[in-house]
Amino acid sequence: MPAALALLTALLLAFPGSVPNAGPRLGSLLESFLPWLGLAVPVLLAAALLRRSALAVTAVLLPLAAWCAAFGHLLLPGPAPQPRELLVLQHNVSDENTDPVGTARAMAAAGPDLIGVQELLPEAVESYRRTLAPEYPHHAVSGTVALWSKHPLSDVAPLDIKPRDLTEPWNRGLRAVVTTPHGDVVAHVVHLPSMRVGAGGLTSQRRDESATLLGRAIAEEPLHTVILLGDLNGTTEDRGLAPLTDRLNVPERGFGFSFPVGLPVARIDQVMARTATVTDLRTLPATGSDHLPVTARILLP
Incomplete structure (x- = not known):
């Protein structure tokens, strides 16, 4: 189960546009809070360690990588001030x-x-x-x-x-x-x-x-x-x-x-x-x- 949830989380982080926006606009709702999906990573990691599953632990790397690809740059320090x-x-x-x-x-x-x-x-x-x-x-x-x-x-x-x-x-x-x-x-x-x-x-x-x-x-x-x-x-x-x-x-x-x-x-x-x-x-x-x-x-x- 942790491995499957990790894969699902990684897919949502990498491809949020795959969630349809018709009707209740679930796509926009997901995208509005997308960075917070990163909180699933420590939870899934804890579950994988409790199960002592090497597969699940490895699978948790997928949402971690997807989150870093989407939002990691926001954590980097800004450049030095420029004249213009x-x-x-x-x-x-x-x-x-x-x-x-x-x-x-x-x-x-x-x-x-x-x-x-x-x-x-x-x-x-x-x-x-x-x-x-x-x-x-x-x-x-x-x-x-x-x-x-x-x-x-x-x-x-x-x-x-x-x-x-x-x-x-x-x-x-x-x-x-x-x-x-x-x-x-x-x-x-x-x-x-x-x-x-x-x-x-x-x-x-x-x-x-x-x-x-x-x-x-x-x-x-x-x-x-x-x-x-x-x-x-x-x-x-x-x-x-x-x-x-x-x-x-x-x-x-x-x-x-x-x-x-x-x-x-x-x-x-x-x-x-x-x-x-x-x-x-x-x-x-x-x-x-x-x-x-x-x-x-x-x-x-």
Whole structure:
């Protein structure tokens, strides 16, 4: 039995796309928590040792190898800072955050060039603006998402990623050109629709539709370098985000589990880039939000 379970675990780690996504979207559900399948390795090894089965012990090497191939690179130390780098910060600040000033101070203390936020309530905008203004004089707000920058912003516009079946006002996308010391880049700040896990499986249709719309906008973006900062309500392994991960580079280092804040089990707060490399991603200490802030270093071309 341990040998068979080890083989099954290795297959799921190596080929998660083989799990169908129709109906309850079990494929996306598996991919959302795929790194945690590695916890099966010590359990299977213990079972193999208890059985004193050389075959089972050998079989446990298969999921171990599959996990290392899929995620081992995330454990490696990041490269040394480079001259053409930007430090960016992504944070869903939460619409239930009772300490916007403290959250703004925590974000500014990390010293990023760009700060992308989601769930920004209209009544909290002034608190963030006033607190961030000394270091971040440039900012743009669109609906419940916003961008603060040390560098000038231009061509600011809403980004239409609204699912078709939503009729109420809904604006969770922002596009802006950032004039950095290394040239112009486009920043997209977004908040994709939430997913829900219930008895019927995973509900992600709206999220997937919004990701498709965002992917099209990125494909049509005339500037070469794009930086995406967003609460995507999904991990980079989730096939529902393929319209983005097929077009953008994802972090090369760091797991950066960001949600939920009490026991982070998934990174749904993402930093991605086109024609640039996301070299290192890490989480910061908790703020007044139910998400952890994440920072990433981006090496520009």
